[in-house]
Amino acid sequence: MDDHVTFSDITQAAGLVRGIAHITPVLTSGQLDDMIRGQVCLKCENFQRTGAFKFRGAYHAVSRLTTSGAAGPVATISSGNHGQALALAASLLGVSAEVVMPRPFSRAKYHAVLAYGGHVIESADRRAGEEALQELLARGRAIHVHAFNDPRVIAGQGTIMLEFHGQVADLDMLLAPVGGGGLLSGLCVAGHHLSPTLKIFACEPSGASDVAESIRLNRIIPMPAPDTVADGLRTSLGTRTLPILYAHLEGVLTVAEDEIFAAMRFAHERLKIVIEPSSAVALAPILRKEPAFAGKRVGIVLTGGNVDDNVFVRALESGR
Amino acid sequence: MDDHVTFSDITQAAGLVRGIAHITPVLTSGQLDDMIRGQVCLKCENFQRTGAFKFRGAYHAVSRLTTSGAAGPVATISSGNHGQALALAASLLGVSAEVVMPRPFSRAKYHAVLAYGGHVIESADRRAGEEALQELLARGRAIHVHAFNDPRVIAGQGTIMLEFHGQVADLDMLLAPVGGGGLLSGLCVAGHHLSPTLKIFACEPSGASDVAESIRLNRIIPMPAPDTVADGLRTSLGTRTLPILYAHLEGVLTVAEDEIFAAMRFAHERLKIVIEPSSAVALAPILRKEPAFAGKRVGIVLTGGNVDDNVFVRALESGR
Numbered sequence: 119m120d121d122h123v124t125f126s127d128i129t130q131a132a133g134l135v136r137g138i139a140h141i142t143p144v145l146t147s148g149q150l151d152d153m154i155r156g157q158v159c160l161k162c163e164n165f166q167r168t169g170a171f172k173f174r175g176a177y178h179a180v181s182r183l184t185t186s187g188a189a190g191p192v193a194t195i196s197s198g199n200h201g202q203a204l205a206l207a208a209s210l211l212g213v214s215a216e217v218v219m220p221r222p223f224s225r226a227k228y229h230a231v232l233a234y235g236g237h238v239i240e241s242a243d244r245r246a247g248e249e250a251l252q253e254l255l256a257r258g259r260a261i262h263v264h265a266f267n268d269p270r271v272i273a274g275q276g277t278i279m280l281e282f283h284g285q286v287a288d289l290d291m292l293l294a295p296v297g298g299g300g301l302l303s304g305l306c307v308a309g310h311h312l313s314p315t316l317k318i319f320a321c322e323p324s325g326a327s328d329v330a331e332s333i334r335l336n337r338i339i340p341m342p343a344p345d346t347v348a349d350g351l352r353t354s355l356g357t358r359t360l361p362i363l364y365a366h367l368e369g370v371l372t373v374a375e376d377e378i379f380a381a382m383r384f385a386h387e388r389l390k391i392v393i394e395p396s397s398a399v400a401l402a403p404i405l406r407k408e409p410a411f412a413g414k415r416v417g418i419v420l421t422g423g424n425v426d427d428n429v430f431v432r433a434l435e436s437g438r
Numbered sequence: 439m440d441d442h443v444t445f446s447d448i449t450q451a452a453g454l455v456r457g458i459a460h461i462t463p464v465l466t467s468g469q470l471d472d473m474i475r476g477q478v479c480l481k482c483e484n485f486q487r488t489g490a491f492k493f494r495g496a497y498h499a500v501s502r503l504t505t506s507g508a509a510g511p512v513a514t515i516s517s518g519n520h521g522q523a524l525a526l527a528a529s530l531l532g533v534s535a536e537v538v539m540p541r542p543f544s545r546a547k548y549h550a551v552l553a554y555g556g557h558v559i560e561s562a563d564r565r566a567g568e569e570a571l572q573e574l575l576a577r578g579r580a581i582h583v584h585a586f587n588d589p590r591v592i593a594g595q596g597t598i599m600l601e602f603h604g605q606v607a608d609l610d611m612l613l614a615p616v617g618g619g620g621l622l623s624g625l626c627v628a629g630h631h632l633s634p635t636l637k638i639f640a641c642e643p644s645g646a647s648d649v650a651e652s653i654r655l656n657r658i659i660p661m662p663a664p665d666t667v668a669d670g671l672r673t674s675l676g677t678r679t680l681p682i683l684y685a686h687l688e689g690v691l692t693v694a695e696d697e698i699f700a701a702m703r704f705a706h707e708r709l710k711i712v713i714e715p716s717s718a719v720a721l722a723p724i725l726r727k728e729p730a731f732a733g734k735r736v737g738i739v740l741t742g743g744n745v746d747d748n749v750f751v752r753a754l755e756s757g758r
């Protein structure tokens with residue numbers, strides 16, 4: 119596959135992840151339906167292997183590398199779900215994975231990367247981590263699998279939309295969180311091929327609202343000091359994701375921090391599922407009952423369920 | 439239907455709850471599979487309406503009453519999930535519900551009964567509550583829907599097994615928590631009709647281990663001072679449930695309090711679902727990797743997800 123992600127790339131990716139990635143269920147809730155007098159369909163990638171959708175893109179990327187003869191190792195920089203996903207994907211495909219983790223990171227995620235068979239390289243901060251990664255790559259010691267700015271990763275994330283469409287054919291709208299835009303790019307390419315009238319919205323925290331501005335100006339706006347609990351959404355868009363989002367998005371919805379906690383709490387109390395802050399960003403617009411959703415069938419991608427206990431307890435205590 | 443619950447009663451119940459009760463998904467987990475070197479299938483009734491399987495039995499019982507011409511209020515005594523279930527079932531079927539709630543009860547459950555349209559009668563304790571209920575019934579003011587010792591309720595709970603069998607046909611073993619035995623009675627009747635070799639196990643907390651003894655002696659052993667966080671499992675068996683369980687159960691598994699908290703934590707951290715302590719009792723035996731499960735396909739009914747925050751936080755903190 120070349121740099122331009124097509125629907126065909128995504129169907130091929132689906133073939134490669136089949137039987138390896140979980141087919142995640144779609145949950146519905148009478149209470150959410152009542153809020154918009156429509157229907158809300160939750161695609162539960164929090165039930166995906168490693169607890170997040172990132173496994174799809176990572177597994178697809180590594181399987182493309184191994185089938186093209188590369189024997190690894192693979193490397194990335196990530197303090198979050200992509201690192202765990204790459205570690206497990208590499209392990210399943212018999213190659214080793216180097217995961218550069220800039221501090222601060224949670225001990226739970228550190229131990230998860232190790233448990234999945236990955237090798238962790240700690241770095242003092244993001245900048246030092248980038249240098250460590252470049253050094254690894256420059257020495258030819260590893261092949262880079264970027265968390266989102268990689269067509270193989272984007273095609274892997276797009277398999278979510280193929281699966282979702284098979285489960286609920288007639289969505290009017292789709293909401294998904296946006297950080298670097300890898301997930302949303304895959305959703306856009308597959309979603310508009312399958313359903314050209316689908317309205318796709320990116321959801322981001324107000325403390326990291328670079329995407330709304332990036333789309334408005336059609337250039338990547340950096341996010342030097344993001345301030346949000348949604349740790350998966352602190353990055354800026356990439357060169358491969360901006361043009362796709364610019365071409366496909368209907369709009370960008372912005373969510374406040376207290377809405378993120380309230381959505382996590384709603385998921386726990388009412389839906390009986392665990393979602394991480396980044397996922398809650400895509401559920402929150404439903405809870406404020408925006409008139410745009412009235413009478414519509416709205417799909418939401420719940421991207422992951424990896425949340426530290428202290429953050430989770432803050433969510434439980436919110437709104438008390 | 440008469441007092442003896444048959445498979446035909448359960449298929450009829452399935453017809454009545456269809457389109458009203460949720461068809462709940464079955465989740466699997468590679469980590470659980472690895473623990474027993476077999477397969478674990480989780481029937482997620484924590485995603486059922488009102489957050490627990492009790493809705494099935496309550497809805498079926500009330501719909502039987504209304505189709506037989508009774509328009510009257512229904513009544514029960516419950517500080518737990520049955521009260522909420524009866525309130526919603528009655529509300530959907532256009533009759534009123536009186537729920538006697540003996541103290542202590544959680545404010546969340548009190549408000550849930552009200553939110554579902556039920557009327558709450560508070561009582562100082564269980565004994566005073568029973569008296570209040572008898573008074574209501576004696577004055578002909580309401581029809582009793584017992585939480586478990588009612589053939590219509592048992593048939594309603596049995597619909598879980600019909601659904602589960604349609605999702606996973608070849609279970610070797612089935613684990614479910616036991617309190618009064620209404621759920622397990624329905625599972626036994628449907629389960630052994632569909633699959634005569636299915637081995638069915640009741641799971642109970644060591645702090646309320648009346649069922650093991652009741653089955654051993656084939657008589658109801660009262661549980662005067664249950665000591666367990668699994669509030670749904672503190673009751674004794676009933677006259678209608680003991681004979682069914684005595685005839686069908688393969689065995690009774692007993693679980694310690696720390697195992698209950700560990701299973702709740704596992705569900706949150708790894709499965710990304712919320713389960714209440716009573717559900718955790720049926721998951722805990724898998725986590726201790728009992729050799730009896732090796733190589734088997736084991737079904738587990740996760741009965742509910744209604745858990746108070748303070749109990750949930752204790753579970754999060756367990757095993758630290």
